[in-house]
Amino acid sequence: MVAIGYLDGPDVLRLTVSPEMWASEELAGRVVADVSDPQGAVLPAGAVAVEVPEGTRIKQLLSAGAWTDGEPWTPLRLDLGSPVAEPELQVEVVASAGQVAECTAVHRSAWGNQRFTDERWQTMAAGPPFREARCLLARNAHGVPVATLTAWSAGPGKPGLIEPLGVHADHRRHGYGTMICVAAGVHLRAMGSTSVLVCTPSSLHSAIATYEAAGYERLSQRLDLRRED
Secondary structure, three states: EEEEEOOOOOEEEEEEEEEHHOOHHHHHHHHHHHHHHHOOOOOOOOOOEOOOOOOOOOHHHHHHHOOEEEEEEEEEEEOOOOOOOOOOOEEOOOOOOOHHHHHHHHHHHHHHOOOOOHHHHHHHHHOOHHHHHHEEEEEEOOOOEEEEEEEEOOOOOOOEEEEEEEEEEHHHOHHHHHHHHHHHHHHHHHHHEEEEEEEEEOOOOOHHHHHOOOOEEEEOOOEEEEEEO
């Protein structure tokens, strides 16, 4: 296996490549042909987008063709080489049905939609990647659920990832998002992760500020590539 991607909806492909294959002309040609074919099995006709790491031959070939810069994203990283201070917040690992209901309610409020139901949480938790994950729920001083976050581990000695993060709409601007991001570092470090990674649309300035307040370092911005209709 030298490349892998997933469809983030029917018209967005998020793709990565094995480091030793970044400069491969053969691989780049095959991938570009597949994603550029509107009659193919990867992306449909019309406006579509591809995310692929900077510096890969695939991105160079796409950029030289009919693909143009799309939405900018900002990656951030928290180094876990040193211990992370415990957050000043009650944070628990979601396990019981009651906690699941509280977690999904916070998520729905944070994102303003009703799609993340208890059943969808259970589907997520039943997947193989969740065996090395922790879904966290934060409560304020009164015991009210205020924030939630899922921390994904790739195993000891490797980076971890947080996605998604949400703060209840009624409890914003109290630092709860920052504190649960710190808690994610605590949990991932305990699981052997070397760092925490997260990536957010660059337009979400408040999200970037939240991560930076938790000690995450902003990395170089990344751009999707778009092919218009």
